Amino acid sequence: METRTSKVSIVGAGAVGSTLAYAGLMRGFARTVALYDINKAKVEAEALDLAQGIQFMKEATVLGSNDVGVVEGSDVVVVTAGAKQQPGQTRMDLAEATISLMDKVMPPLIDVAPNAIYILVTNPVDVVTLAAIKKSGMAPDRMFGSGTVLDTSRLRHQVAAECDVAVRNVHAYIAGEHGDSEVALWSSATIGGLPLTQWTGRDGNVVMTEEVRERIHHDVMRSAYTIIEGKGATNYAVGAAGARIVEAVLNDQRHILPVSTLIDYPGVGEVCMSLPAVIGRNGVENHAMVNMTDEESAALEASARAIRATAERFGVG
Structure with missing residues (x-):
């Protein structure tokens, strides 16, 4: 055989x-x-x-x-x-x-x-x-x-550096558009099982204040522009992210990754956007429903509308 x-x-x-x-x-x-x-x-x-x-x-x-x-x-x-x-x-x-x-x-x-x-x-x-x-x-x-797998990696890297922990201990996602309307799902983010907003530094003070979160989110959104301005293209992190997705498929790892998938967004219509999903041998096996605040839900809807508007502009969907 x-x-x-x-x-x-x-x-x-x-x-x-x-x-x-x-x-x-x-x-x-x-x-x-x-x-x-x-x-x-x-x-x-x-x-x-x-x-x-x-x-x-x-x-x-x-x-x-x-x-x-x-x-x-x-x-x-x-x-x-x-x-x-x-x-x-x-x-x-x-x-x-x-x-x-x-x-x-x-x-x-x-x-x-x-x-x-x-x-x-x-x-x-x-x-x-x-x-x-x-x-x-x-x-x-x-x-x-590939959606926001790269953006999520960028977010976790920034959070880990800010909180002085290993990046693998940070669980947080970027959802929505891979672009300027992307949404950081802070309310469900954790470090070692502890809610991100409760993490304290060595001085006993909360590290991830609203001001710090806004700065990190802005830096994540601007990362690609910064890299392109400096060296002309992004390739290392996105290459690693793409390889990780492939690995999850081929090895049927059931890994949760925020890939861009087709959904019928309520009140918006069909869009491809990023939500945490279980990735295995059959591709997108199912979505992982992440709890969101009303503010995050509103931002995600706005992101879906931005993607839909661009799709319609180019006659897609």
Whole structure:
């Protein structure tokens, strides 16, 4: 009998795609990793560079091609291709170009890998994910966006630094849009099981005051702009975040991650937005209902409306 091994394909060999491949190979998330990009020289060079480091990683085969056939047989396809965000641009400024690109990219991918789980890691991820689902006809649980997994990582990093604890002890989520209307769910956040707003420092004073929370949330929202202004692109953290999502799928980890999924938001309509969800071998298994204050609920609705307005502007949904 033929033994089938896991295969992950990454569409787009740019900064995010190649970094995601590297992060995944270092974690050993699949036995075969394929890169697909229309730029033949670029994708072959990235694949060769990655393959030549396999001695120092978990054993894997790395492929790179400008032929979509390289994606065939994939368990997971990660789409990172998209318009590049320039300094001063918002994620929504990229919508039209990236949606148009998805119209060309998705059909041939689904033809060669119809049974894969599709994860979109391209901006603006919420609107693009909605467009991809609607135009491909894929089941929403099998096609979703990276959403606010990265924003949540940024939030936890900032909170951990402020409270002087290990980041793994911080449990907090960013929900809604992956963008300027994102919502920090402070009311459900904890450190080591203790509500975040009750955490005290060595001086006995509460650390996460309203002022500190507002500053951290602002810094999280501005992180991408700061990084892009400084070095031209974000790639390390988003690559690691994307690899983590893939790992949760392939290993059926039932990990709770705030990915961008299709929901019918009451009073708003269909949108793709981020809410904590259980991620496993079938993709989005179910949503984790997180308690929210009235203020957080109102902010989340406003975020849904902002995403919906952009979707309608570009004729999506």
